[in-house]
Amino acid sequence: MYRSHNCGELNASNINTEVTLAGWVQKSRDKGFIVWVDLRDRYGITQLVFDEERTSKTMLEQAQNLGREFVIQVTGNVIERASKNPNIPTGDIEILVSKLNILNEAKLPPFTIEDKTDGGEDLRMKYRYLDIRRNPVKNSLIFRAKVTQEVRNYLSKEGFIEVETPYLIKSTPEGARDFVVPSRMNEGQFYALPQSPQTFKQLLMVGGMDKYFQIVKCFRDEDLRADRQPEFTQIDCEMAFIEQEDILNAFEGLTRHLLKEVNGIEVEKFPRMLYDDAMRLYGNDKPDIRFGMEFGELNDVAQHKDFNVFNNAELVVGIAVPGGNSYTRKDIDKLIDWVKRPQIGALGMVYSRCNDDGSYKSSVDKFYDQDDLAKWAEVTGAKAGDLVCVLSGETNKVRAQLSALRMELAERLGLRDPKVFAPLWVIDFPLLELDEETGHYHAMHHPFTSPKPGQIELLDTNPGEVKANAYDLVLNGNEIGGGSIRIHDKATQAIMLKHLGFSEEEANAQFGFLMDAFEYGAPPHGGLAFGLDRLVAILGGQETIRDFIAFPKNNSGRDVMIDAPAPIDDEQLAELSLKLNLKS
């Protein structure tokens, strides 16, 4: 062992004991006759001291030449510090070094190893091993480990069995794209990496495993939006002989446990909201309910005048911005520009100021009188001093636009406090979703989700109206988990696949093993999967997931540290019976 103690544990009670520490040189201060060195390891920082009186000349010189991030081992006596540092646990003491051993030298790091570093994202990723030395990253990884350990402890105590499902599975043309893996031993054939262990966990239920979970990597070869990774981790769960209510209770229990153990926060029973209500009130299936600003639908009180922008709109809808009447004309113009940006896509914004004296002043005073505007205020819940912002247009689009505006304004108003946690179940999702490009319906959750009892007939007549036993767990405006009650009989599964456009042949080729399994005594079952990366980031009070992943990839799916992916040589390709077929 290179040390008797770590750099985070020594304090006044250790004074006058000889200790050996090892770690990295965080920084040093050299006054000529005395040198202080901050020695850092995973656990903290301990101050070392070398001086003319008490240290040999050679060692003092050595200490003077220590560079940042040198790895050293020191032995010395714990002594009381002259000027104490109350900000760190070891701040009362320092080590008077009697032995100094340089374990490894270090080149000057390309960015500072400090909580606030001068390194940009790209540099930090290239030298991720140095970035991990920084507290924010190191602590995020330790935090992640704590969360997963709590998940495992809780679920194990509740009787869930962690089962590893395979990573080399079969490609399905369904949904987002598979990564494929050529097999050398099976010429011309490919495995696929799982986008989720969905079918395997269902087979475990058919196998009687009853309560399953797994913390598991999943893979998706798709164009990466910011903050998405080609490989990501799920807490994957499934239960048999349960109804939706049981699933919601089980995983509400898990989430409540995490909030308590990890964040020290006790949360009451999670509210539940119908998908339709979430869309109507927040324009969004993952509403952030840490704050209000609910939508007010204004068709009834805004389509009776000569303002054709509203009259021709499918939906006129507004929100009240608390204190928004203090915005200057310029502020509001900027807000209008903001909603007109292509990312949001609104054509314009109507507003109405709620003055302190109870009067209103709107951008459409030409069309609407005080009584009209009073009704707008009433419907949106605006009070004196607020600003009512109104958008109009095609329902789905305008809801998305107003939802974006709501989130932006809440951010500006400081209403999205990362220390506040507001979980929410959104339930009764539609079974199918219209793909506007192709005009076809596809499964909103996945093809194994069961329709609400009695609604399967609607599939033929009004597929968009069919609701599913599907639910999402939302935390602070982020979907952290989602799941459904599954189909567990072959006939229903066959109807579902037919409606999703699978021929019988295709259905059998892809999912034959699952349909077979349903014939050998499949129990009713359902489950849920949490996105671990995001869950951990949110519990950690962050919005971006990258610092909670040890070695993340960039937006092109590249690991810039190891420089992957990379070409492979022709011999390796030939062994796999493959040839490149480059487009360019």
Add this chain to the structure above:
Amino acid sequence: MYRSHNCGELNASNINTEVTLAGWVQKSRDKGFIVWVDLRDRYGITQLVFDEERTSKTMLEQAQNLGREFVIQVTGNVIERASKNPNIPTGDIEILVSKLNILNEAKLPPFTIEDKTDGGEDLRMKYRYLDIRRNPVKNSLIFRAKVTQEVRNYLSKEGFIEVETPYLIKSTPEGARDFVVPSRMNEGQFYALPQSPQTFKQLLMVGGMDKYFQIVKCFRDEDLRADRQPEFTQIDCEMAFIEQEDILNAFEGLTRHLLKEVNGIEVEKFPRMLYDDAMRLYGNDKPDIRFGMEFGELNDVAQHKDFNVFNNAELVVGIAVPGGNSYTRKDIDKLIDWVKRPQIGALGMVYSRCNDDGSYKSSVDKFYDQDDLAKWAEVTGAKAGDLVCVLSGETNKVRAQLSALRMELAERLGLRDPKVFAPLWVIDFPLLELDEETGHYHAMHHPFTSPKPGQIELLDTNPGEVKANAYDLVLNGNEIGGGSIRIHDKATQAIMLKHLGFSEEEANAQFGFLMDAFEYGAPPHGGLAFGLDRLVAILGGQETIRDFIAFPKNNSGRDVMIDAPAPIDDEQLAELSLKLNLKS
């Protein structure tokens, strides 16, 4: 919830309560006027009863028509059984059913769902979801989950942090073959699936993470021997600021914890054996020390006569078979045939019977007298009633042959008791291994293993003699873990790679990121990885790993249940900029 209780928990204390159970029909006995049904779930079996007197006629008929593996839900009263079954926890009671609900019918399963099934391996794999319903498989998976949970609890308590390393990494031509993954977003480029997270865990040490572990899937695209899987699970561990002694103690602690918590067995400090001694005494670097039968090297006492088979041999070596003098001539001839099989490859076997009267009778009495044979007995530790078996030839070959014979005889003698656990550290492995095909040395462990201090100079003169700070943990004749102290400076790593035949260019292309990392303050570090699949099987008292893997692949690397790998369509290939280039 479909049930108030599970099928394993009701007993006499529940008599006269109404309960609801759900599960599978294990079997039923129909006496016409009375039907008993064994209802099974993950937790056990509960007997249901339907009869003419107390059950409605319709329900009795329904019960009579229940097939094996039907999924049912029943409500009824817990009553005392007339004829109790002391072999199961629920054997004192049965359920007088008042409500029967068939949740799902089942086709007759292709094999019996019993502890001893009539299904062959292939059928069981194709219908693995049915196989998992059988106790031996189900219990193995639950056992595995318990082991991993204990591993995590122990290591977390010891301050290890579980960190997830990436699955999409970079291909290295080194060692066994990588599975590669074409990247759609990076045309003509490939990720590789990790054979182990080796370099990443070393980078975590450079990053100051100090004590790391991960239970992680690894991948190897090689011809599968029986009982190997293309994807397998490791408990991967690494520590910084430690010496070999610290690693051995840390993971001996983990293994002792598992033996205690999982098997209820307390084991004293694990013995340690030099690699050279293991080879000399057992012909094997993973000796099973549950029993003796150590090798006795006989060159000194067998090369002084006219028997040229021995005189020309590099090594003459024997073992004493306890009680082996009872073997008939025919038994011994069979044994000689056994060692001459091509899998073993011996040219013959010399034996010497140790008679009860202290005399000897050997197959080479023509050459050796009683004094000679007495010395053979002394060197091999044979006692009266034993049989001395002697092989001779080239050292490495004859050791392997005698080791195989030793294991086979121990198996026949019942000396390999799966309930007995004999762990052993084998230390001081050679750094390099001669590849007899190519005549080149390659890394015995991996290229990051550090040579023993002061031995690096030997690399030039006598590379085969260089010992490494490398160690294996052996349990009952199986290597369950292995590791090493790593190189942590760029210069040594460069020398190592050069000796392994890497040009400077290749070394940089493959391991540049690691060599760079070593320049920014790398601490001394080392680690170990356990093969989880085998560890779990051995702790579970089994030699084969397949039942401890939920969805294993067969010897051709195929998942016969989902039928993977499989061809993918041309469109998918084109998207990946690939073309098939079939050899046949």
